[in-house]
Amino acid sequence: MERTFIAVKPDGVQRGLCGEIIKRFERRGFRLVAAKLMRASEEHMKTHYADLKAAPFYAGLCQYMSSGPVFAMVWEGRRVVKLARMMLGETDPAESKPGSVRGDLCVDIGRNVIHGSDTVENAKREIQLWFKADEMLDYASCAQAWLSE
Ligand code: DAT
Ligand code: MG
Secondary structure, three states: OEEEEEEEOHHHHHOOOHHHHHHHHHHHOOEEEEEEEEOOOHHHHHHHOHHHOOOOOHHHHHHHHOOOOEEEEEEEEOOHHHHHHHHHOOOOHHHOOEOEHHHHHOOEOOEOOEEEOOOHHHHHHHHHHHOOHHHOOOOOOOOHHHOOO
């Protein structure tokens, strides 16, 4: 079973989109294993986005991500990393198809409401960065038997 790190960014939290986003992951058949509302420091965001250090938007991105509460979550399920990325849409909302989070809920690449890990490896790194082991819960979901053969 795979896990991924999903976060509603400060613009998404301010715009009241946490419920809408949680609903989409629940409906798809993924299981919430951890969640917390937190104000990330700029240092934390610099570590999170370390691979983008050279990008011209890096400083602004880290400032924006630490400018208000972020709703951080870990979701579990079969192929959740890839499927969640598809649910998010493209990085640029203008390239995102209707039906995706970014294609439905936002218009600007710099305020694209949601983060999702792009690979299984990065998901592991990000989950460790945002959550302690005891903040994640293992429990049996009654839906499990009905989601896969
Ligand atoms: P994603 O969030 O789809 O994984 P990414 O990892 O390439 O995209 O970039 C991280 C975030 O940085 C992205 O969600 C929004 C911001 N970003 C990316 N490209 C940008 C650009 N050209 N101008 C402004 N912000 C950008
Ligand atoms: Mg990324």
